Amino acid sequence: MELNMALEQSHITETRFVLETDHLSRVVSGKRLVDDITIGMQKGEVLAVVGQSGSGKSSFLRLLNRLDEPTSGTVYLEGTDYRQIAPRELRRRAGMVTQTPYLFPGTIADNLRFGPRQQGKDLPQDTITFLLDQVGLADRANSDIVNLSGGEAQRVSLARALANSPTVLLLDEPTSALDEKAKKEVEALILKVVKQNALTCVMVSHDLAQAARIASRVMVVKAGRLEKIGSVTEVMHVAASLH
Amino acid sequence: MLQRVFTNQLALGGAEAAAVTLLVLLVMLLARKREIHLERETIVALARGIVQISAIGSIFILLLRSPAWTGMFLLAAMIVAAAAISAQRAQGIPGTFRVSLYAIGAGAGTVIALMTLAGVIDSTIVSLVPLGSMLIYNAMNTNSLILNRFRGEVESHFGLIETALALGAASKQAVAPYVEVSFRTSLIPAVDSLKSLGLVWIPGLMAGMLLAGSDPAYAAIYQFVTISMILSASGLTALISILLIRKHAFSTAEQIILRPQAASSQGKTT
Numbered sequence: 001m002e003l004n005m006a007l008e009q010s011h012i013t014e015t016r017f018v019l020e021t022d023h024l025s026r027v028v029s030g031k032r033l034v035d036d037i038t039i040g041m042q043k044g045e046v047l048a049v050v051g052q053s054g055s056g057k058s059s060f061l062r063l064l065n066r067l068d069e070p071t072s073g074t075v076y077l078e079g080t081d082y083r084q085i086a087p088r089e090l091r092r093r094a095g096m097v098t099q100t101p102y103l104f105p106g107t108i109a110d111n112l113r114f115g116p117r118q119q120g121k122d123l124p125q126d127t128i129t130f131l132l133d134q135v136g137l138a139d140r141a142n143s144d145i146v147n148l149s150g151g152e153a154q155r156v157s158l159a160r161a162l163a164n165s166p167t168v169l170l171l172d173e174p175t176s177a178l179d180e181k182a183k184k185e186v187e188a189l190i191l192k193v194v195k196q197n198a199l200t201c202v203m204v205s206h207d208l209a210q211a212a213r214i215a216s217r218v219m220v221v222k223a224g225r226l227e228k229i230g231s232v233t234e235v236m237h238v239a240a241s242l243h
Numbered sequence: 244m245l246q247r248v249f250t251n252q253l254a255l256g257g258a259e260a261a262a263v264t265l266l267v268l269l270v271m272l273l274a275r276k277r278e279i280h281l282e283r284e285t286i287v288a289l290a291r292g293i294v295q296i297s298a299i300g301s302i303f304i305l306l307l308r309s310p311a312w313t314g315m316f317l318l319a320a321m322i323v324a325a326a327a328i329s330a331q332r333a334q335g336i337p338g339t340f341r342v343s344l345y346a347i348g349a350g351a352g353t354v355i356a357l358m359t360l361a362g363v364i365d366s367t368i369v370s371l372v373p374l375g376s377m378l379i380y381n382a383m384n385t386n387s388l389i390l391n392r393f394r395g396e397v398e399s400h401f402g403l404i405e406t407a408l409a410l411g412a413a414s415k416q417a418v419a420p421y422v423e424v425s426f427r428t429s430l431i432p433a434v435d436s437l438k439s440l441g442l443v444w445i446p447g448l449m450a451g452m453l454l455a456g457s458d459p460a461y462a463a464i465y466q467f468v469t470i471s472m473i474l475s476a477s478g479l480t481a482l483i484s485i486l487l488i489r490k491h492a493f494s495t496a497e498q499i500i501l502r503p504q505a506a507s508s509q510g511k512t513t
Binding site: 065066067068069087088089091092095096098100102104114115118119160161164 | 402403405406407408409410411412494496497498
């Protein structure tokens with residue numbers, strides 16, 4: 001019986017998946033925002049979630065770090081049912097970058113220190129330097145966030161998520177609020193950072209061309225349901241028909 | 244002038260009420276001439292005011308012949324009514340009536356109990372009920388202000404709060420700046436009352452004490468005592484209210500429950 005309980009808790013049947021959803025659903029006021037989605041993601045994989053506006057892409061993403069509660073189904077993070085993981089620890093391991101980079105008042109360094117401080121850790125200066133170098137903001141640690149452009153703010157948001165040393169990175173349309181130049185720069189940066197840190201990444205995007213450039217797999221969502229998942233070439237015609 | 248015409252106190256009260264009603268109606272007519280229409284609201288307010296205060300006056304007549312402990316029931320009923328009124332200020336957060344009841348009950352109740360035991364508030368009904376009601380009323384206002392402000396702060400800083408949660412912050416850490424702002428703001432009226440005491444306003448209680456023949460120096464000091472009791476009750480209410488409502492604003496999985504309409508995932512999906 002103890003063995004069964006241990007197996008249930010650690011869900012070790014599919015350990016190759018870093019992130020796995022199991023019949024994940026969220027229903028609010030009778031509306032199925034996310035409807036029975038089961039997928040698995042391997043280490044270093046980049047999954048683009050595409051679909052029309054209102055299809056449930058962001059709702060799906062918010063379930064992955066438990067910002068919203070599934071009404072049924074669950075998520076496994078590195079083989080463990082995420083309901084067994086303390087929400088704070090889960091969110092440290094599954095970092096998130098949102099469409100609007102909400103930065104805390106203060107300097108760039110203050111923002112980078114925020115996550116580790118929640119675990120009682122002080123982020124070393126050399127780590128701050130390394131992270132800012134990664135996102136192309138070297139020597140800007142002491143800049144006040146009020147002086148940042150949209151693209152720079154999004155870079156800080158990315159570095160801030162990385163400061164928690166996550167294994168999974170969740171990106172919610174991270175370039176949709178940026179101009180074309182900044183969009184291309186942040187996109188290249190995401191690819192570089194994901195590769196350098198061997199992150200498993202889920203990115204919500206409404207831009208099919210961007211999804212094709214960044215993702216190793218694409219998942220098409222329609223009315224909360226998984227319509228199709230596969231390689232870019234396998235899925236793109238389905239995604240294009242929805243747009 | 245009215246005192247000369249009316250020797251009976253009840254008749255005098257009626258005449259005085261009629262005089263101020265005429266004054267209010269005059270102001271209302273002046274506003275009407277400027278195309279500002281307050282007739283309906285003013286008349287309803289006048290009618291409610293006279294009926295409610297006459298009702299409480301009648302209850303007092305009954306209470307004067309009742310044992311002192313009956314005043315406690317009246318104060319308890321006032322706390323429940325205050326909680327029901329105040330809870331409407333934080334719709335969207337579950338359990339606001341309970342939060343308001345605990346906060347006002349513990350905030351005003353503790354101060355009333357302690358001060359009555361210490362003899363600062365006289366335990367007779369005529370003293371306990373009016374003074375107790377002042378503390379409850381002010382605790383209610385503070386509670387309404389803190390709930391309203393906290394809800395506004397959370398709604399307008401929703402993105403930052405969720406970002407903090409997404410970075411692994413505890414819910415209490417994520418809302419800490421807004422808890423502090425709400426607490427400070429809710430106590431502004433009580434603190435300013437104490438600051439301006441004697442300088443900008445002289446409480447009606449002092450006039451009552453002077454009319455009743457109290458020593459003017461003692462009457463003045465007792466105003467400070469009363470307003471300080473109000474500040475204590477309000478501060479305690481605000482503290483309990485914000486700690487409880489902060490807890491109610493989040494689920495056990497540290498998900499924010501209180502959401503602005505635009506950000507609510509209930510109606511919006513992308």
